Amino acid sequence: MANTPQAKKRIRRNAKRELVNKNRLSRVRTYIKKVETAIEAGDKDAASAALREMQPELARGVSKGIYHQNTASRKMSRLNKRVAAI
Template identity: 70%
Template sequence: MANTPQAKKRIRRNARRATVNRNRVSRIRTFVKQVEAALEAGDKATAVTALAQVQPELARGVAKGVFHKNTASRKFSRLTRRVAALS
C-alpha cells in the first residue's frame, strides 16, 4: 500500500494512463481486424483502403508509447505483404 502522497498520486495516475493506453491499443486492433476481414473476404480494394488507415494508427501508437517501433513495423509489413498477395 502506498504511504506517501506522491506514491498515492502515482497510483491514481497509472490507473488513468492504463485506461487511455488500453483504449489506444483496442482502437489499433480494430483497424487491423478491418484489414484482416477484407483479406478473408478477398476484397483487395477494401483491404488497401483499410491498410491506409492502419499505418497512421500504428505510427500514433508508437509515438504514444503503447507499441514498440519494431512491433508496429512488423505488423504493418506483414499486413502489407498479405494485401499485395491478393490479386
C-alpha cells in the same frame, strides 16, 4: 500500501493512464482487424483502403508508447505483403 502522498498520486495517475492506453490499444487493434477481415474476404480494394487507414493509427500507437517501433513495422510489413498477395 502506499504511504507517501507521491505514491498515492502515482497510483491514481497510473490508473488513469491504464484506461487511456487500453483505449488506444483497442483502437489500433480494431483497425488491424478491419484489414484482416478484408483480406479474408478477398477484397483487395477494401483491404488496401483499410491498410491506408491502419498505418497512421499504428504509427500513432508507436509515438504514444503502446507499441514498439519494430513491432509496428513488422505488423505493417506482414499486412502489406498479405494485401499484395490478394
